[in-house]
Amino acid sequence: MGRLAINGGEKVRERAFPSWPVYDEREREALNEVLESGKWWYGEKVREFEEKFAAYQDANYGITTTNGTVALEISLISAGVGAGYEVIIPSYTFVATATAVLKANAVPVFVDIEPETFNIDPDKIEEAITDRTRAIIPVHFGGLPVDMDEITAIARSHGLLIIEDAAHAWGSRWKGRGVGAIGDLGIFSFQMSKNITAGEGGIILTNDEELADTCRSYTNCGRGKEKPWYEHYLLGGNYRMTEFQAAILLAQLTRLDEQVAIREENARRLDQGLSGLRGISVVRRDPRVTRRSYHLYCFRYHAEQLDGVPRARFIEAMNAEGIPCYTGYPHPVYKNPLFTRKGSGPRYCPVSCPYYGGDMDYTEVSCPVAERVCQEAVWLKQFVLLGTKEDMDDIIKAAEKVIENIDELR
Numbered sequence: 333m334g335r336l337a338i339n340g341g342e343k344v345r346e347r348a349f350p351s352w353p354v355y356d357e358r359e360r361e362a363l364n365e366v367l368e369s370g371k372w373w374y375g376e377k378v379r380e381f382e383e384k385f386a387a388y389q390d391a392n393y394g395i396t397t398t399n400g401t402v403a404l405e406i407s408l409i410s411a412g413v414g415a416g417y418e419v420i421i422p423s424y425t426f427v428a429t430a431t432a433v434l435k436a437n438a439v440p441v442f443v444d445i446e447p448e449t450f451n452i453d454p455d456k457i458e459e460a461i462t463d464r465t466r467a468i469i470p471v472h473f474g475g476l477p478v479d480m481d482e483i484t485a486i487a488r489s490h491g492l493l494i495i496e497d498a499a500h501a502w503g504s505r506w507k508g509r510g511v512g513a514i515g516d517l518g519i520f521s522f523q524m525s526k527n528i529t530a531g532e533g534g535i536i537l538t539n540d541e542e543l544a545d546t547c548r549s550y551t552n553c554g555r556g557k558e559k560p561w562y563e564h565y566l567l568g569g570n571y572r573m574t575e576f577q578a579a580i581l582l583a584q585l586t587r588l589d590e591q592v593a594i595r596e597e598n599a600r601r602l603d604q605g606l607s608g609l610r611g612i613s614v615v616r617r618d619p620r621v622t623r624r625s626y627h628l629y630c631f632r633y634h635a636e637q638l639d640g641v642p643r644a645r646f647i648e649a650m651n652a653e654g655i656p657c658y659t660g661y662p663h664p665v666y667k668n669p670l671f672t673r674k675g676s677g678p679r680y681c682p683v684s685c686p687y688y689g690g691d692m693d694y695t696e697v698s699c700p701v702a703e704r705v706c707q708e709a710v711w712l713k714q715f716v717l718l719g720t721k722e723d724m725d726d727i728i729k730a731a732e733k734v735i736e737n738i739d740e741l742r
């Protein structure tokens with residue numbers, strides 16, 4: 333029998349971490365109010381949530397959607413991104429960042445990330461810009477704001493749009509400004525795992541009234557502002573949120589400040605405890621990040637410093653100690669069959685589109701940092717960070733224990 337729980341030793345902890353979603357009487361009452369009002373459809377609650385959430389992130393306008401994926405698609409289309417254009421995105425993100433570009437008939441161009449932040453590397457953006465580039469989508473990965481000073485400077489000097497993928501970043505602030513409202517447009521997700529959730533849901537933020545009206549029209553069957561109901565101006569769809577979703581989100585929003593503060597404090601404790609350990613490096617936080625939502629707490633595991641013991645074994649050992657960590661994305665987005673299966677997928681624009689005229693071949697894309705991070709990353713979910721100081725200390729203790737006894741895993 334070894335010391336590690338995976339080899340029959342005593343576990344660091346038996347107790348479960350907090351679970352998700354968090355709800356109480358606030359959600360119950362809000363849902364009942366909508367139920368009993370008989371007004372279930374796209375009304376007062378949706379408007380109230382749009383206003384409150386936009387104000388929370390410092391934006392002038394908020395347009396809710398059915399989810400974050402369509403929020404991205406509609407943002408791109410509303411900003412005029414379409415056939416013949418390229419859009420720069422990070423290679424380490426959820427697939428929706430890339431598919432939204434394809435759905436807008438444009439071509440995603442993958443840029444590598446910074447190993448210390450998991451965010452797009454601003455120094456690598458310029459070399460990816462061509463005369464077809466129309467927009468950049470910075471993803472605030474795990475809720476950590478991208479360097480928006482750099483992104484804004486690059487976008488300005490090349491005349492590019494910025495559409496922030498803030499799907500993980502409710503409450504995050506760059507130099508005191510709410511993310512998602514720094515670029516031309518920004519989107520958030522309220523899917524079940526997210527830090528405020530209605531099961532599904534999304535929102536687009538912007539400070540530009542015309543863009544806001546266009547986004548609204550696309551989400552609402554192409555209708556015109558203050559125009560007759562059965563008159564349709566754009567090729568829109570029905571991407572409207574319900575009053576039930578908005579009611580839950582309004583209740584969730586009342587808890588967000590407190591939860592952000594708890595996660596930030598716990599993350600600081602984890603950073604302190606984990607950063608000194610052999611073979612572990614924690615994420616770098618730029619001092620200009622004035623608030624961070626922590627949708628994920630991530631660190632990197634360097635097998636080469638730990639006798640070559642693979643990350644998968646480390647994670648199994650941590651799980652056996654009672655710590656629910658996992659690996660995250662298995663590979664950068666461009667390695668998905670959607671991109672590598674050249675010509676054998678459904679035939680759609682844009683990559684094989686005559687408007688494009690380029691010759692994008694995703695099998696030739698190489699982002700070595702993202703590929704390495706996919707092998708090194710260890711993720712903890714946001715609700716683990718809602719635990720107590722003792723819960724965080726258990727995570728640190730388990731990592732210390734596994735690393736001290738790494739020879740048991742060989």
Ligand SMILES: Cc1ncc(COP(=O)(O)O)c(C=O)c1O
Pocket residue numbers: 399400401402425426428429471497499500520521522523533534
């Ligand atoms: C970075 C990123 N962008 C966009 C989305 C899409 O959001 P949704 O799941 O609400 O469609 C997600 C979802 O997890 C995401 O992680």
